[in-house]
Amino acid sequence: MKPGIKAVFKSFSVEFLIYSVLVVSYFLLVLHFLGPWLNHLFQQERKTYAAMAVLLIIAQGILLEQLTRLLVRVIGINKQH
Amino acid sequence: MDFPISHAHINPVYLILTGFFVGVMGGFFGVGGSFLAGPALFGFGVPMNFVVGTDLAHIVGKSVVAARKHHSLGNVDFKLGLLMVLGTIPGVELGAQIIERLKRVGNVDVPVGIAFMVILLSVSGFMAWETWKTSARRIRKTQGKKRSENNAFAKVHRRIQKLPLPPYIKLPQSNIGQISLWVIVGVAFIGGLCSGFLGGGAGYIRMPAMIYLLGIPTHVAVGTDLFEIIISAGYGTVSHALKGNVDILIALVMHTGAAIGAQLGTVLTQYISPVRLRMAFIPLPLIGCVIILCGLLKGGPVK
DSSP, X not given: OOTTHHHHHHHHXXXXXXXXXXXXXXXXXXXXXXXXXXXXXXXXXXXXXXHHHHHHHHHHHHHHHHHHHHHHHHXXXXXXX | OEETTTTEEOOHHHXXXXXXXXXXXXXXXXXXXXXXXXXXXXXXXXXXXXXXXXXXXXXXXXXXXXXXXHHHTTOOOHHHHHHHHHHXXXXXXXXXXXHHHHHHHTOOHHHHHHHHHHHHHHHHHHHHHHHHHHHHHHHHHHTTOOOXXXXXXXXXXXXXXXXXXXXXXXXXXXXXXXXXXXXXXXXHHHHHHHHHHHOSOOHHHHHHIIIIIIOOXXXXXXXXXXXXXXXXXXXXXXXXXXXXXXXXXXXXXXXXXXHHHHHHHHHHTTTSOHHHHXXXXXXXXXXXXXXXXXXXXXXXXXX
């Protein structure tokens, strides 16, 4: 391992911890609120379900990318590179 | 935890870890990792038709972010990408229709499982060959022997670019003076078919085909492939969702792990030799292969 990798992984572990807490709470909320509604759409309104499936995964992709970028900036992994 | 849409009972931690691992691979290699996510979902007890549709949905979230990054670096050839759509969408639809037909017959797991295993063995074999080739090239370099590394493939894509099949297209961003439109559509169709039939972005087929058969520079191929994945996986998600093959809740949970995994993958590229990591990944598709084989021998998804 190159020198400095320990510091990077230390920062990454901190990011990972914060991220884990945020993500676990997020997906519990998502599953709690969206689960029954999405299941209803899947059973009754397949076209709306298909549109919601694509929109939700794209929105989550952008949201989580912004979150990880913010965490990286705050914790400073890039500075340590 | 119960996922009511696919009637699967899965511990969400397993899904997040799978997503994380796939994300690390994506960050490091720039691949979608469907060759691991698919067998893992099958291993968790998800029926094969849901494996295909859900994996497609999961890939969309990842590729949107990655394609945005590559677009900002100027790595996306939009002209090529849009022309490929002509082949991708019919390919994805054909793949989804085959799944639908197999579902009606009541036999999705065996044909999809066997096709998946063939792809996994090919991916593993290709990675082993590529790693061996890279190592041999390094040894030659240290011994002072020089040899053009792309001779065989350069011949192949030069011949393909000269195929007399009009209409011809110019792709200045990809450094291609002239190429038949049918070749581009054909490559895209096969990629789309794999995507619609097996799930994921089918980058394992499209990427080598773009680089070695069409002669597109690697960085443009990576960016344009991601743009193509958004279209193929996005269309595939809608098509499979309409046919009742997508459990979006599973995709959303799995994707949360992928976002952080991609960050680690990117960091790893700066500290670990790609050859070493690639060697470590060679057995992984084989593990996926074993999971599918166990499931098929038991007569259904592994519980």
